[in-house]
Amino acid sequence: MKTPVYLDYQATTPTDPRVVEAMAPYWFEKPGNPHSRTHAFGWEAEEAVETARANIAKVIGADPKEIIFTSGATESNNMAIKGAAEFYGTDKKHIITVVTEHKCVLDSCRHLSEQGFDITYLGVEEDGLLDLQKLKDALRDDTMMVSVMHANNEIGVIQDIKAIGAICREAGVKFHTDAAQSFGKIAIDVNDMNVDVMSISSHKIYGPMGVGALYVRRKPRMRVRPIISGGGQERGMRSGTLPTPLLVGFGKAAELALAEMAAEDKRLTQMRDKIIHTIQDKIPHVFLNGHATKRLAGNINLSFAYVEGESLMMAIKDLAVSSGSACTSASLEPSYVLRALGLSDDMAHTSIRLGIGRFTTDEEVDFAIETILANVEKLREMSPLWEMVQEGVDLSTVQWAEH
Amino acid sequence: MAYSDKVMDHYSNPRNVGSLNKADSHVGTGMVGAPACGDVMKLQIQVSDTGVIEDAKFKTFGCGSAIASSSLATEMLKGKTLDQATEIKNSDIAEELALPPVKIHCSVLAEDAIKAAIDDYKSKQGA
């Protein structure tokens, strides 16, 4: 077993060797700009890109024409929200989203609020799920769009997209979902779920980085003004030369994800539950953040009371895990997602995210459990808070010298 | 976060972890920080009748730098008189551990913990 053991599958995933193999000819043998329709190199590239597009569409039950390639889910989210606002925003200036969304969704909304849009940020329940009644209550005549992520990147919680889609469709409001974490991992049918626009990532499903997609519904038609204008590639929705090898890899990754989804989900769910239950059985005061079952099979987010997160990360350096989301883990701020669940700052500070995936082995799972148990116990021995709790002190009654 | 070898050494092999009897009149206890800030440091000194620190122990809830800072602080304290101990500055700790700028507050906390422990001891002595 190689250490550190990679347990950060929500940040990014290793490229599947089969994806590498599929990309290789397009890296090493076949040059060509898929937009040059006038020579053979261009044709071959175009065909490969269209196969990839079809593979991606199939995962979500969409038509290939509804798939727009982008540089990644961040661009897709920016495009979905800012682009829809550009189109529909003249008379409808209200957007509903959720406080636990990915930063790029929140940031796109913030950008729009500076331009006169009114944004409702819905809170979530303690388990990370959205109360649908709160969504219904927030809808207004001028609501343009609802943007709710499918699966959360930090706590893995899966929102009831089908129910949200139905509410939005009934209200005549466009529905965007950030499916960066769920695409290829959970069954998605954009028609059944009434999704109008969906953001998709490649590097979260064992495909290459630097590429993603936006699903844009054709019937009833969803309109998105491009944020990258120019040569008019991607049906005029997103200009710029497409990176053929990356798209081929993305397409292959989508194909594999769909084929192996059920088996992988089962395997990872067992692993996930083993990790959670073993740790919780062996040591007290360990809390699972996010709903216990309505969550990604590959996501575990635990708070270890009386142990500080960063020192725990250092202690378990043989495990590549994260505290907070990858984008913010270098900062000292506690995760906004965990705070939205009602966690106090000190609990938010003691949490780590373990992401398991396709290449995680049973041996690695056992090693992770042992490593965590041993180090949490060691750090608790070193923790003045743990000592006080053992002595029966109620920490909430202590007057701390804030600094 | 890239830590210096010294931080890693103190973090992996912390010196003087543990507790002294806080009821003992020769023991001074300093508890600083707050869980919400991500750092709580408990530092204890045991002082001889001649005013020399004979033993020092710590328990810290905090990042690697906070643990290393308190571990180093206990090492520095041992054998010092109370007056000498008062002279220990956070910069001494930060420099010794080569703390990055974002972690300087850990050394500040350690200095505060030393002062709090000394104050506690002195108040017990009624001085």
Add this chain to the structure above:
Amino acid sequence: MSVYLDNNGTTPLKEEVKEVIRQSLDVFGNPSSAHAEGQKARLALDHARRQVAQAVNVRSEQVVFTGSGTESNVMALRGFLNVCPHKRLITSPTEHSSVYNTAEVLKDEGFDVVYLPVDEDGVICLEALDKELSSKPTSLVSIMAANNETGVKQPIQKVAEICKKHGVKLHIDAVQLLAKEVIDFPTMGADSIAISFHKIGGPKGCAALILKNEVQMTSLITGGGQERKRRSGTENMLGIIASGEACAQVQKSIEDMPRLNSLREKMEQGILNITPDAVIVGQNAPRMDVTTCVMVPNTSAEMVLLSMDMAGVCISQGSACSSGRSVPSRVLTAQGFSEEMALAGLRISMAWHNTAEDVEKFLTAYDQTMSRMKIKKEKVS
């Protein structure tokens, strides 16, 4: 194996770049992750950024990685215009579609967009630029360094001097110039330049915007705050690593230019021998060493392209982005050519991998094509 002469559209990967890609296929960490796998990616990212920075003589922090040259151009245009109260942009009618079509969208959004007049070679009129800048407060000037269709270069040094005189920001689309001439950003006088790596033997899906230090602009893609908050999104690691290597090869490519220039001279002479009434666009203007734009009266570029393709020679018409549609090249009509002539415009563009043999093969195919199309005047015996 076909002869590939569409290098202004895109280039194949350089062998050195392929080697780096082979070695890097297993680099997968997210550079924002604190753990070892993330930090490995972070180091690779920093290294590639230094390589790119060196190629244009800037510091690493001035490099913003983007997803395409198009994105770099759009980011510069929107980014600078958004922070300036005067909603006015000056550009030229021969710009790449990423600038031109964005300018058209901006016009629809209420911006005042001025297209400078160009001469028959496509070179902008500097007096007009000076006059426009004197007449009204302007937010930004955006001019390309070298044209993708014709290879004609703009007098960017002079443009920069005029912009400086008026205190107006300048963006240069340098996508075609990179690796063909030395780019020394600090002395160019621009606030930003766009460069793209799939034009220099690097991968598609990765480009950059080079910025002056501390420059004020908004971002196009926001979120996690990557690229010093200028461009969010998990980095295209493989693309960036490969692009770094492509940039490490820039000096070598530039040194190869005299060879390509002499190949082009031979090729253009050959074209004129076969079709004496062909017009080579910008022949007497300052031009990049690798690009030929030729119009043969009474031909359709589309038909010529197909015939050439069947003979195993890849060239293009107009810009790659608009090929597949039989619309006359906007660039050529802007230079005063008739629609009919513009529809005949062919682009032949070379790169490091092209040889004298390629030129021979091109001329043979060209000769056959023109004979078949009864364009070539058969010698009367």
